[in-house]
Amino acid sequence: MNLDLTSTPESITLDPQSHLYVESWNLDVMHIIMTYAGRRVVSNLMQTCNALNYAGTKYLLADGLTLRHEIGLLSFLFFLHARGTPGECIRRLTLLNKLSIDLYKPTENVPPILQFFFEILALAASNLTFLHISAAEALLALHPTLGPAIAKLRTLKTIDISETGIHCATLLRTLRSSLVTAKIHFGIHSAEPEDEAPPEPDMNPILLLQGSQSTLESLSASFPVSRPDGPCYANVTHLELFCTGLPYVEDYIRAFPNIQSLTYFHYAALQAELRGMSSLRKLQGSLLLLWVWGLTCHIPSVELSFEQLGVDPNFLNDIILDVRPSDLALRLPGASWLLDDAVCDVLSQEGRLQVFELCVLFNINEADESVVVEEILDLLVDVVRASSVPTFRLSLDLTWMRVARRRAESDGGNEMPLMPFEVYLRDMDVDAYADMLLANASSLKEAQISIVKDRDGCTRHAVRRRTEPSESAGNAVTTRHPSSGE
Incomplete structure (x- = not known):
């Protein structure tokens, strides 16, 4: 160095x-x-x-530049010209690779300064690859020539814009960069009654991103629309759709025929086009919505979250049987769902999975308040042994509890007492539990145990891999409830 x-x-x-x-x-x-x-x-x-x-x-500039107010923008411009030489200004701009604009209610003076800034960036920021703009439509509407200045950028690989409208649509259509990743949140979020949704063509990423048709690999869109005659993006392998309407899903499948990872939330419908997709490698979404889709194609990796209604064992079993994943990840909204015999029966079916990843989000509710962690851990040992899964990853997550405590403290209330499961997890020996899993499940090759965001805000982690399978039966651990105090 x-x-x-x-x-x-x-x-x-x-x-x-x-x-x-x-x-x-x-x-x-x-x-x-x-x-x-x-x-x-x-x-x-x-x-x-x-x-x-x-x-x-x-x-x-290692972590990029974030502009949150006018003073910060002016300060950075002064920084660029601190030495008073064009060569040094250009050198400093070449070191900028990420730019995030998150201006809250900018004054009318800001957009002209931003236009000047982007004109300079287009000329000299040769390594600028990431651009994020919050409340983009409101900002661009203040100064009509700002959007064309941003569109001159040629080096962007990722763009992330929220609250878009007609000005943002023009920016995306005319952008000179060849994007690899696009994240677009359509719609205007304003209390003003005169603000209306943009025309449908201005909310259609399939049309707006045609300039990156040959390079785009990942798209995330919220509140998008589509049309059946749009272009095809053959290189897109990752697609995230949030809050799209029922008629549009098949249009996206037609536009992105080679997706390998699909995330979809809200307003799902039975889509026959999805069932025969041979390229899909990973699927992420809520249990209810994915069940409604009725997929029957083989998808190697599936990650399921759950609606407020909880875990329906019949829906879960249908998805596993129809999609036939080898890797299954579940995010349970509470530990008490593991006490449901029907849920455990589905997870205990032998030979279905190669990797089972379970995240248990402990919650401040009546069901979790009375849950006995020792019983949950014993049930999981039985599930792992019965299912013969080679790799098991367990995350016991207390993040929700920490959030609840912070909110209670900010509201001036009394300090929340520790839940029984918090007391147990605080003292739990994750290494001992990982050893116990290997000792009691002969087919298990790898166990990973994590306790996330405990009382001290730390994460404890243990990994165990079987090295001598023939000796595993002789290494059984007698205790079923490991903790540091035992």
């Missing part, structure tokens, strides 16, 4: 008798510090000498 001082625009001349190696070593130390330091520390170090001033820019 040596700094070549002769390459800086303002080289430092060292006296021949000076301690060159000591100074070089000190610069290396400063580089290491700036690698891990926050932006304020890096900024302070840049003011100490020309060498660090030159080198510090890449550390300041």
Whole structure:
């Protein structure tokens, strides 16, 4: 990580008798510090000498640039011209790879400044590959020439825009970059009654992204529409659709025939076109909606979440039988669902899965309040043994409890007492439980156990892999309820 001082625009001349190696070593130390330091520390170090001033820019911009207010925008423009030379301004812009604009109620002065900024970016920011704009339509509507300035960018690979409208649609149609990933949240979120939904062609990503037809690989769209005669995106393998209407799903399947990973939420319908998709490798969505789809094609990896109605064992069994996944991931909204014998019976069917990943989201409700964790852990040992699954991953997640506590504290209420399951999980020995799983399930080759966001906000993790299957029967663990206090 040596700094070549002769390459800086303002080289430092060292006296021949000076301690060159000591100074070089000190610069290396400063580089290491700036690698891990926050932006304020890096900024302070840049003011100490020309060498660090030159080198510090890449550390300041390592995580990209986020603009949240007018002062931040002006400050960055001053930063670009700090040395007063066009060459240094261009060098600093070449180090910028990510830009996020999240301006809350910008004044009318901001869009013209942004237009000037994007004109410069289009000329000099040769490594800018990511652009995010929040409340994009409201911002572009303030200054009609801002959108065309953004459209001049040629290096973007990912664009993420929310709350779009007619101005955003024009931007996407005329964008000169060849995108690989697009995330678009259609619709205007405003309390103003005169704000209406944009015309359907302006909410159709299949039409809006034609400039990236040959390069696009991933699309995530909320509230999109479509039409049956749109272009085909042969390279798209990842598709996420949120809140799309019933008539449109088959249009997206036709436009993206080679998707391997599909995430779909809200307003599902029975789609015959989906059933014969041979390219689909991963499916993610809620149990109810995926069941309504009635898929019958083989999908190797399936990840299921659950509606408020909970876990229906019949729906779960139908999906497993019809889709025949080898990898199944479940996110249970509470531990008490594992006490349902019918649910356990579905998960215990032998030979169905190669990988079973279970995330249990412990909740502050009456059912989880009375749950006995030891009983849950015993049931899971029985499920793993009966199913003969080779790989089992268990995540016991307390994130919801931490969120509930923060909300209670912010509302000025009394501190919430610890739930019984929190007390147990706080002291649980994850290593011992992983060992016990291997000892009691002879077909199990790998066990991963995690306790996420415990009382201290930490995550504890244990991984066990079987090395001598022939000796597993002799290594049984007698205790069924491992904890650090036992």
